[in-house]
Amino acid sequence: MGSHWSAASRARALASATRLWRGSLSQPLLTWALVLLTVVASVAVVTTGNWVPVSVLILIELLGAFLLRLRGMVVLCSVIAAECVGMVVARSEAFNPGEMLVQGVSIVALLAFAFHREQLGLQGAPGGLMLVDLRDRLAAHGRIPRLPAPWRVDSALRAAYAEAFSGDFVVASTAERGTLLEVAVVDVSGKGQAAGVRSLLLSGSFGGLLGAMPPEEFLPAANDYLLAQDWDEGFATAIHVSVDLSTGEYWIVSAGHPPAVQLHAGSGRLDIIDSIGAPALGVVSDLRCVPVTGRLLPGDTLMLYTDGVIEVPGHDVEMGIDRLMGAAERMLSTGRGGAEAVLAAVRASEGDDRALVLVHRDQS
Known part of the structure; x- marks a missing residue:
C-alpha cells in the first residue's frame, strides 16, 4: 500500500x-x-x-x-x-x-x-x-489484473494540461480462469475535465461489460450503451485486444481508433496492425467490427495508444505513428524503459489526453 x-x-x-x-x-x-x-x-x-x-x-x-x-x-x-x-x-x-x-x-x-x-x-x-474519490475510482478501473509469468502489462495515462481528469481511460479483465487477458483503451470525445465525467461513467460501464461477454460482443454492446446515453457530444474511439495467455495468440477489434503496433523481439521490427475497420462508438446503431489476429512470441510487445500520443497540429497522423514507433524502438528494444519512458520520448502535445498500454510477453 x-x-x-x-x-x-x-x-x-x-x-x-x-x-x-x-x-x-x-x-x-x-x-x-x-x-x-x-x-x-x-x-x-x-x-x-x-x-x-x-x-x-x-x-x-x-x-x-x-x-x-x-x-x-x-x-x-x-x-x-x-x-x-x-x-x-x-x-x-x-x-x-x-x-x-x-x-x-x-x-x-x-x-x-x-x-x-x-x-x-x-x-x-x-x-x-468526493472529487478525489471519483478520480481514484476512474484510475482503479484501469488497474491490470495479476498475470501469470511471462506476461506483463505496462500503462501510462496523462491528462491534458496535467488536469486531474482525462478523457482517455483503460479497462482490463481476465477470463476463462485467468488464461484470457482482455484490455480496452478508450478515447472519449473532448479532453480533460470536459470529458472526465463521461470517462468516469463509461469506464465503470465498459469495465462491467469487459470479460462478462464473448470478446466479439464487447464493442457492439459498448456502442449500444453509448448511443443510449443520447449525449450531445457522445462518441468515443476504442480498441479491444484479447490475448490467449497460454499460446500468445491475440485478437484485436477497433472502432475508429489508431492502429495497434507490434514489436517483434526476434527481428526488432515494428509492424502496424491494420485494425481500423469500424466507425467510432456512438455514431452508428449497427456496429460491425472486423477482427485482426496475430501472435505474441516470447520477447514481443503489443502497443495500444490514443490519438493524443501521435497527433501533432499541422502534421499527418502517419508521421506521429512513425515518431511513436521510433520512441518505442529506442526504449523497448534496448530495455531502457516502459510505457512512461515511451510516452516521454514521444514528446506529444500537453494539450490533449494521452494513454499508452504495452502488453509484454517476456522471454521464458
Whole structure:
C-alpha cells in the first residue's frame, strides 16, 4: 500500500467526513460562529488602529467558502458587506477606496465559487473528498489484473494540461480462469475535465461489460450503451485486444481508433496492425467490427495508444505513428524503459489526453 490509500479506505474516509458534516457540524451553528468572528474582527479593526487590518475579513470569507454551503455564504458575505460600510462610517479616515474594492471583489468571487459548488452538489468540505474519490475510482478501473509469468502489462495515462481528469481511460479483465487477458483503451470525445465525467461513467460501464461477454460482443454492446446515453457530444474511439495467455495468440477489434503496433523481439521490427475497420462508438446503431489476429512470441510487445500520443497540429497522423514507433524502438528494444519512458520520448502535445498500454510477453 505504501503512502496510497486503497479504494476501500478512501470510501470509508469519505463516508466518515460526510457523517461528521451532517452530524456534529451544524450549518447554522457554523454560519453564526463565523458571523460572530467577523463582528469581533470588525470591532478590532475600528478600535486598534493599524494593528488589525481590514483584510482579516477576507480570511474569514475564505474559511466560510471552505465550510459553508451557499445559503450560509450569502448570510456571511452580507454581514461582512454591512460591517465594511459601518467601519467606513465609523473611521472614514482609516480606509482607502482600494481596500473596499478588494473586499467587494473577494465577496463577489467567493459567492460565485460557492454557487458553482452548489450546482455541482459539492457542499462544504467533504465535496473535495468526493472529487478525489471519483478520480481514484476512474484510475482503479484501469488497474491490470495479476498475470501469470511471462506476461506483463505496462500503462501510462496523462491528462491534458496535467488536469486531474482525462478523457482517455483503460479497462482490463481476465477470463476463462485467468488464461484470457482482455484490455480496452478508450478515447472519449473532448479532453480533460470536459470529458472526465463521461470517462468516469463509461469506464465503470465498459469495465462491467469487459470479460462478462464473448470478446466479439464487447464493442457492439459498448456502442449500444453509448448511443443510449443520447449525449450531445457522445462518441468515443476504442480498441479491444484479447490475448490467449497460454499460446500468445491475440485478437484485436477497433472502432475508429489508431492502429495497434507490434514489436517483434526476434527481428526488432515494428509492424502496424491494420485494425481500423469500424466507425467510432456512438455514431452508428449497427456496429460491425472486423477482427485482426496475430501472435505474441516470447520477447514481443503489443502497443495500444490514443490519438493524443501521435497527433501533432499541422502534421499527418502517419508521421506521429512513425515518431511513436521510433520512441518505442529506442526504449523497448534496448530495455531502457516502459510505457512512461515511451510516452516521454514521444514528446506529444500537453494539450490533449494521452494513454499508452504495452502488453509484454517476456522471454521464458
